[in-house]
Amino acid sequence: MLETLNIWVDVVGFVVAAGMLFGFVIPHFIGSIVTGRVKKHFVDDYWDPLAHRMHDPNNYHYKQPIGPDFAPPVRVWHWINIVSFIILLVSGLYIRYPWFEGGREIMRMAHYFFMYVITINLIFRMVYLYIAGDWADYLKFDLDDIKQAPSIMKYYLFIGPPYEHRKKFNPLQRPTYPAIWALLGLQALTGFIIWNPAIGGPLTSLAGGPADLAAWMRLLHNVNMRILVLIGTIHSYLGIMEDYPVLNVFWFWKDPDMAKYEHDEHHHEEEAHGSGLDDERPAPVE
Numbered sequence: 001m002l003e004t005l006n007i008w009v010d011v012v013g014f015v016v017a018a019g020m021l022f023g024f025v026i027p028h029f030i031g032s033i034v035t036g037r038v039k040k041h042f043v044d045d046y047w048d049p050l051a052h053r054m055h056d057p058n059n060y061h062y063k064q065p066i067g068p069d070f071a072p073p074v075r076v077w078h079w080i081n082i083v084s085f086i087i088l089l090v091s092g093l094y095i096r097y098p099w100f101e102g103g104r105e106i107m108r109m110a111h112y113f114f115m116y117v118i119t120i121n122l123i124f125r126m127v128y129l130y131i132a133g134d135w136a137d138y139l140k141f142d143l144d145d146i147k148q149a150p151s152i153m154k155y156y157l158f159i160g161p162p163y164e165h166r167k168k169f170n171p172l173q174r175p176t177y178p179a180i181w182a183l184l185g186l187q188a189l190t191g192f193i194i195w196n197p198a199i200g201g202p203l204t205s206l207a208g209g210p211a212d213l214a215a216w217m218r219l220l221h222n223v224n225m226r227i228l229v230l231i232g233t234i235h236s237y238l239g240i241m242e243d244y245p246v247l248n249v250f251w252f253w254k255d256p257d258m259a260k261y262e263h264d265e266h267h268h269e270e271e272a273h274g275s276g277l278d279d280e281r282p283a284p285v286e
């Protein structure tokens with residue numbers, strides 16, 4: 001049964017990955033070119049999240065630099081996470097599908113080293129969440145979020161204007177972060193049980209012995225790896241396409257030039273820089 005399941009995971013995983021690429025990333029990229037968003041963002045360098053920040057003193061940090069929104073420990077966490085994730089992904093895929101000769105030792109060593117790095121990093125992130133006390137930015141949802149969700153969906157489907165930026169993260173983006181924490185936690189748990197099935201405790205008898213438990217965990221580790229890659233890809237794609245200046249702050253400590261948004265009324269900028277649907281002003285706050 002495990003053998004059949006493993007084949008299914010490979011087949012379904014491939015179909016889902018191709019579906020994400022051809023069903024979301026590529027059409028969305030073409031849509032962004034056709035509707036003028038790529039030009040607006042990367043040629044004219046006009047970003048609605050920044051404009052909102054400058055013109056919405058109540059909901060967003062008016063005229064504040066973006067830097068203080070991202071504490072240095074979180075930025076360091078994110079870098080360690082990206083590097084470890086990529087190394088774990090490449091080495092893990094090699095362990096499963098050795099695509100060249102003689103790499104087994106080094107790939108296993110890399111996986112066994114970075115599994116500690118990413119796990120300690122995740123524990124650190126949870127401790128820092130507690131220390132910073134900003135859990136609500138990531139975990140709290142209210143009625144306003146539910147009301148706002150359709151306008152965000154419409155924007156991403158190219159059938160609506162840019163949405164309002166009311167909180168640190170929009171309600172469709174916000175669940176991404178706790179989801180990544182939880183999935184990384186599951187990846188660590190399944191990984192450590194593959195490494196030493198004794199950690200599994202009562203799961204061992206449930207699975208029918210340590211070897212079977214490790215085999216089941218390997219299957220879960222593999223499915224979860226695919227989910228993480230899907231979420232990570234969409235997260236990176238949208239981060240670059242829709243929020244590059246903020247990424248620049250978060251990654252490279254480079255604050256954008258906010259002065260250009262200062263004097264113009266928001267809708268003037270939109271008319272001057274946008275095209276098509278993107279010209280419309282955001283829906284008013286209810």
Ligand code: HEM
Nearest residue numbers: 088089092093095096115187188191192194195218222225
């Ligand atoms: C979070 C901590 C992690 C731990 C503790 C961990 C642990 C392990 C262990 C012990 C193995 C078996 C290695 C062997 O057979 O010698 C493994 C395999 C693997 N890991 Fe990880 N890993 C972690 C994270 C990741 C991440 C982030 C990814 C990718 C996103 C990943 C992808 C894989 C893959 C694809 C395999 C091969 C599974 C198979 O043989 O079917 N791992 N991991």
